[in-house]
Amino acid sequence: MNTQSSAVPESLGSRGIDSRGIVPTPIPWTRLMYWSVQRELWENRSIYIAPLGAAAVFLFVFMIHTMVLRYRRHGAWVLSAADQHDVFAAPYELAAALIMGTAVIIGFFYSLDALYGERRDRSILFWKSLPVSDLTTVLSKLSIPLAVLPLLSFAVTVVTQLIMLLGSSLILLGSGASMATVWTQSSFFHVSLMLLYHIVTVHGLWYAPIYGWLLLISAWASRAPFLWAVLPPFVIWGVEKIAFNTSYFLAMLEYRLTGPEALTAPGSSLMDVMAALTPAQFFSTPGLWTGLAIAAAFLVAAVRLRRYRGPI
Amino acid sequence: MACIEARGLRKWFGTTMALDGVDLRVGESRIVGLIGPNGAGKTTALYAILGLTPYQGELRVLGRDPWTERDELMRDVCFIADVAVLPRWLRVSQALDYVAGVHPRFDRAKAEGFLAKTNIRRNSKVRELSKGMVTQLHLALVMAIDAKLLVLDEPTLGLDILYRKQFYDSLLNDYFDRKRTIIVATHQVEEIQDVLTDLMFINRGRIVLDYSMEEVEARYVEVMVHPEQTAAARALKPIHEREVFGRSVLLFDHADRSQLAALGEVRTPSIADLFIAVVGHQAGETQGAAV
Numbered sequence: 078m079n080t081q082s083s084a085v086p087e088s089l090g091s092r093g094i095d096s097r098g099i100v101p102t103p104i105p106w107t108r109l110m111y112w113s114v115q116r117e118l119w120e121n122r123s124i125y126i127a128p129l130g131a132a133a134v135f136l137f138v139f140m141i142h143t144m145v146l147r148y149r150r151h152g153a154w155v156l157s158a159a160d161q162h163d164v165f166a167a168p169y170e171l172a173a174a175l176i177m178g179t180a181v182i183i184g185f186f187y188s189l190d191a192l193y194g195e196r197r198d199r200s201i202l203f204w205k206s207l208p209v210s211d212l213t214t215v216l217s218k219l220s221i222p223l224a225v226l227p228l229l230s231f232a233v234t235v236v237t238q239l240i241m242l243l244g245s246s247l248i249l250l251g252s253g254a255s256m257a258t259v260w261t262q263s264s265f266f267h268v269s270l271m272l273l274y275h276i277v278t279v280h281g282l283w284y285a286p287i288y289g290w291l292l293l294i295s296a297w298a299s300r301a302p303f304l305w306a307v308l309p310p311f312v313i314w315g316v317e318k319i320a321f322n323t324s325y326f327l328a329m330l331e332y333r334l335t336g337p338e339a340l341t342a343p344g345s346s347l348m349d350v351m352a353a354l355t356p357a358q359f360f361s362t363p364g365l366w367t368g369l370a371i372a373a374a375f376l377v378a379a380v381r382l383r384r385y386r387g388p389i
Numbered sequence: 390m391a392c393i394e395a396r397g398l399r400k401w402f403g404t405t406m407a408l409d410g411v412d413l414r415v416g417e418s419r420i421v422g423l424i425g426p427n428g429a430g431k432t433t434a435l436y437a438i439l440g441l442t443p444y445q446g447e448l449r450v451l452g453r454d455p456w457t458e459r460d461e462l463m464r465d466v467c468f469i470a471d472v473a474v475l476p477r478w479l480r481v482s483q484a485l486d487y488v489a490g491v492h493p494r495f496d497r498a499k500a501e502g503f504l505a506k507t508n509i510r511r512n513s514k515v516r517e518l519s520k521g522m523v524t525q526l527h528l529a530l531v532m533a534i535d536a537k538l539l540v541l542d543e544p545t546l547g548l549d550i551l552y553r554k555q556f557y558d559s560l561l562n563d564y565f566d567r568k569r570t571i572i573v574a575t576h577q578v579e580e581i582q583d584v585l586t587d588l589m590f591i592n593r594g595r596i597v598l599d600y601s602m603e604e605v606e607a608r609y610v611e612v613m614v615h616p617e618q619t620a621a622a623r624a625l626k627p628i629h630e631r632e633v634f635g636r637s638v639l640l641f642d643h644a645d646r647s648q649l650a651a652l653g654e655v656r657t658p659s660i661a662d663l664f665i666a667v668v669g670h671q672a673g674e675t676q677g678a679a680v
Contacts, residue, residue: 103464104493112490119483120476200476203527205441206468209491210460384459387441388474 109209113217114225117191123183124221128230131179132237135172136244142168143245169265172241173234173272177280180230184222188291191218192383193302199388211383215292215376222288227280235269278359279336286368287333289375296382299389337362392417392538392570393438397446400433400594407433408444409594415587417537418567422581423574424664425591431574432470434591435542438572439468451537464493467531468540472547473523477516481509481526488530500533503563521552528556532564539564541573545580553580578660588660592668610641610649611658618652625649629666640666 118124192215195201204214242265294306314327337359359365391414398411407430415421425431436442438450440459448455453462475484481504489497504511507525515523524544531539545553557580565571573581588605590598600608614622614637623630625648627639640658641649649655658666 102493104491109491112487115490116483116487119480120478195476198476199471199474202441202470202474203476205459206439206463206470207488207491208460208463208493213460385443387436 104208106213109213110217110220113209113213114220117218117221118225121187121221124187124226125229127179127183128176128226128233131176132172132233135175136237136240139168139172139241140244140248143248147248169238169241169268172237173268176230176234176237177227177276180226181280181284184226184288185291187226188218188222188288189295189302189306191221191292192296192379192386193298196386196389201386201388211380215296215380215383219288219292219376222291223281223285227276231273231276234272238265238269274356278354278356282365283333283336283368285372286375289372289379293375293379293382296379296386332364333368337364391415391449392419393448393450393572395438395446395448398434398437398448399445400430400437400442406594408437410446411591411594411596413589413596413599415570415572417570419586420565420571420584421573421587421589422578422585422660423572423589423591424576424578424660425574426668429591429668430594431591432542433594435468435470435540435572435574439466439470439540441470465536466538466540467534467536468542469524469527469531469544470540470542472544473520475515475523475527477514479515480511481513481515482511484515484526484530485511488534492534494535495530496533496535500529503529503532503559521548524548524552524556528559532559537569539569539571541571541575543575544573545575545577553577557581557584578664582660585660590664590668598663598667605663606657608642609658609663610644610646610655611638611662612641612649612653612655613638614653622649622652629662629669631662631665638662 195204291306295302298305310326310330314324314330317323317326337354393413393415395411395413398408398413399406400408409430411430411434423431423434433442437444437448438455440450440455440457440462443456450462451465455462479487485497485500488495488500504526507522507529509518509522509526515526518526528544545556548556560571561584573585575581585602587601588598589596612622613633616636619637622637622639625639625641625644628642629640631638640662646655
């Protein structure tokens with residue numbers, strides 16, 4: 078890495094006088110990566126608009142719900158433990174699930190279009206005219222569903238939950254309900270921490286082969302990337318079913334989609350499930366490492382394909 | 390060091406041979422016109438030079454292998470491959486930010502200077518610009534990059550004559566500094582013929598003519614023959630003959646100018662006429678193999 082930091086290159090300096098033989102200072106990889114990710118955000122504004130929109134809609138509905146609750150429970154505010162969970166914990170889990178779910182859907186369609194769209198609109202000829210390698214480009218595109226979207230939706234979720242907490246505190250103020258109950262039941266900081274853990278492990282690592290597959294198809298398909306991404310698993314499932322009357326592939330897919338946590342504590346609430354999987358357990362899950370190996374293979378193939386493929 | 394050096398460049402598309410053993414050498418500070426009919430292999434040859442397509446044979450561009458070192462090569466090479474490849478969602482300001490961010494030789498102030506001469510607004514999206522303006526924007530970006538080699542593939546296709554004229558004017562006046570090399574592939578030969586230092590014809594994946602403009606002028610002579618001299622002129626074996634206003638115009642390769650002067654009015658042929666004479670009679674058969 079070097080220390081070049083300004084956006085204006087040194088072309089007017091000594092290099093400008095004789096640009097022949099002098100090798101230009103290469104742009105640091107981090108900066109190439111930064112601008113490549115920035116580029117994706119410019120093109121796909123849904124990456125941040127959709128989670129924000131989901132949060133806004135949810136907040137609106139939640140506030141109305143809380144107000145209704147406030148006036149219905151005008152008098153006594155005695156809740157059983159189960160009720161307390163429903164009132165104070167469930168909406169927060171729902172908010173997280175809704176925002177994360179939105180991010181996953183956005184990530185799915187983003188990945189399918191990431192290396193296909195630039196070929197379809199021929200802009201790949203412009204991107205390839207710049208000194209950015211195929212590896213950097215593909216990595217920057219992979220970072221959107223694996224890092225940018227999860228972290229962004231995490232931030233949106235935390236802010237949303239904070240607003241929910243403050244909002245419901247205000248609404249319930251003077252209703253007789255104990256504020257302490259609200260704050261302890263929602264156990265805000267603990268939940269946020271669990272959520273971050275879930276995001277890094279599941280969205281960042283466990284799902285990597287899924288997004289790798291989508292990017293690979295998006296780099297390869299000349300048309301209908303959605304069909305090419307979805308049909309092969311379907312066919313494999315069908316062939317396996319008919320030929321061997323087994324469903325190992327389907328079970329494998331299901332395991333991959335529901336996450337490593339599903340096996341540890343089936344049927345319990347979302348936060349309990351997340352908490353049940355310790356880092357030691359997670360990182361010793363063989364599925365994680367095979368998944369990452371497969372993701373790496375898909376990635377290498379996608380990088381190679383981007384080199385070969387031109388506009389369609 | 391030669392800017393581009395190719396030996397035995399071959400490229401197949403299925404059963405079609407797009408490049409059939411291309412040998413070429415482009416020196417520094419040249420403006421080369423690469424002219425060929427549709428499907429002759431122009432774009433394939435340029436794509437190979439730019440590292441956009443794999444090939445067989447030897448090819449070095451600025452001393453690098455373009456296929457394996459595209460990103461390094463692009464620090465010193467710029468190209469406009471086809472009109473309208475700028476993504477439609479991109480804002481003008483974003484285009485400037487991005488290129489400034491990733492290109493070590495981009496001079497943003499220079500690009501802003503070029504844009505100031507146009508009607509392009511900084512916050513417009515590419516989709517809101519006319520085709521001519523998109524080309525102006527792309528050219529402004531490219532000209533602000535201090536590159537050694539600029540490759541243009543049909544850069545003015547579909548533009549009106551004002552934009553086309555302006556395009557080549559700014560390229561020559563604001564960009565070409567006698568140190569850079571420019572390769573232009575185009576059909577609109579008349580517009581670039583005064584600009585070129587070298588001329589290359591490509592047909593059926595082969596380079597069929599490769600001369601400097603001085604050599605072209607020295608070799609090829611066109612004579613508008615006096616009607617009574619037609620038979621005498623034909624006896625000197627012209628490579629091509631056409632009729633203009635009822636008079637025969639004969640094109641000669643390596644002929645004695647003083648001998649020809651006696652037969653009619655002698656002049657240097659235009660690139661278009663030369664192209665038809667050298668390539669024309671075979672061109673029809675290669676149609677449809679366009680890449």
